[in-house]
Amino acid sequence: MRLMSIQLNESEPFDLDATLCCGQTFRWEKHGEWWYSVAKGKILKIRQTNNRLVFENVDSGFVKAYFRLDDNLLKVYSQISKDDHVRRAISVFRGLRILRQDPWECLISYICATYKSIAGIERMLFSLSRRFGEKIHFDGLDFHTFPTPRRLTRAHPDDLAKCGLGYRTKYVHETAEIINKNELKFERLKNTSYKEAKAELMKLPGVGLKVADCVLLFSLEKLGAFPIDVWIKRAITEHYARYFQKELILRTTSKRSLTSMDYEKLNAFGREYFGEYAGYAQEYLYHYERTHC
DNA sequence: CAAGTGCCTTTATC
DNA sequence: AGATAAAGGCACT
Numbered sequence A: 001m002r003l004m005s006i007q008l009n010e011s012e013p014f015d016l017d018a019t020l021c022c023g024q025t026f027r028w029e030k031h032g033e034w035w036y037s038v039a040k041g042k043i044l045k046i047r048q049t050n051n052r053l054v055f056e057n058v059d060s061g062f063v064k065a066y067f068r069l070d071d072n073l074l075k076v077y078s079q080i081s082k083d084d085h086v087r088r089a090i091s092v093f094r095g096l097r098i099l100r101q102d103p104w105e106c107l108i109s110y111i112c113a114t115y116k117s118i119a120g121i122e123r124m125l126f127s128l129s130r131r132f133g134e135k136i137h138f139d140g141l142d143f144h145t146f147p148t149p150r151r152l153t154r155a156h157p158d159d160l161a162k163c164g165l166g167y168r169t170k171y172v173h174e175t176a177e178i179i180n181k182n183e184l185k186f187e188r189l190k191n192t193s194y195k196e197a198k199a200e201l202m203k204l205p206g207v208g209l210k211v212a213d214c215v216l217l218f219s220l221e222k223l224g225a226f227p228i229d230v231w232i233k234r235a236i237t238e239h240y241a242r243y244f245q246k247e248l249i250l251r252t253t254s255k256r257s258l259t260s261m262d263y264e265k266l267n268a269f270g271r272e273y274f275g276e277y278a279g280y281a282q283e284y285l286y287h288y289e290r291t292h293c
Numbered sequence B: 001c002a003a004g005t006g007c008c009t010t011t012a013t014c
Numbered sequence C: 001a002g003a004t005a006a007a008g009g010c011a012c013t
Helices: A016-021 A060-066 A073-080 A084-092 A103-112 A118-132 A149-154 A157-161 A168-180 A186-190 A194-201 A209-219 A230-239 A246-254 A260-292
Strands: A003-007 A029-031 A034-039 A042-049 A052-056 A135-138 A141-144
Touching: A003 A060, A016 A042, A034 A141, A042 A060, A042 A135, A052 A060, A073 A084, A073 A260, A084 A260, A103 A118, A103 A168, A103 A186, A103 A209, A118 A141, A118 A149, A149 A168, A157 A168, A186 A194, A194 A209, A209 A260, A230 A246, A230 A260, A246 A260
Parallel strands: none
Antiparallel strands: A003 A052, A029 A034, A034 A042, A042 A052, A135 A141
């Protein structure tokens, strides 16, 4: 198997570990110095040494697309650096990039992600793949492809539940049926406006405001999407309270879940305040809130 | 060790 | 319409 590499220069910061550990993706595993995952039915194996990305089994075009090396991160930074707090988060995780994930896997992942810890999400998704995906042997390790829509349609709900999906079982199964019937085309959503694409996604069972925003940001080219989860809610109430009415801040700090009205307010703030690349700001704030507070 | 809390929320029901 | 409760289960305290 041939090793290939990409040389990164100063103007294109990239940090592989930060990118894969920030909680946007759930099916990567590190063995020794190498990161492994399965994408498009193939093993992706990659490592970073300083300014060099070394990878195997995939071509550089795929690596550039998947890791969004086509994003001008310096331009992104200059646009989202609106205050000291984001600037701090950016400086800590400099090189973290949004991934360009597969929409189907991303959709199911975030339907499963509701009300669940990251470790729990990873367990569910590995379990789903082990049970319903295709096994691939590589470097003496076993990997599994992510199950296709058709395969999940055929799966018995009891067997989905055995993967720890709980109340999400029905949502995953019904969404798989809709996608399998090709009633929602991801490629079309990429070329549709943020608002319209979000409304389309929210017709799917198990997809609300937050899940839709995650799928749009991580797999459908909507870098301006700004998902609001408990951590971002915390970051906003702690560092951006001055932009909101006192009652909203009180409500969101005292209650566990957001009303859809309050979600819309926090979401609109993020998108307007940070601009075109608000999703990047979200990911830096999210990761910073989880690891440094 | 039991019980409580929290988890990258959505939906059903009042 | 707008608020509230219920929905796996697991990890952590």
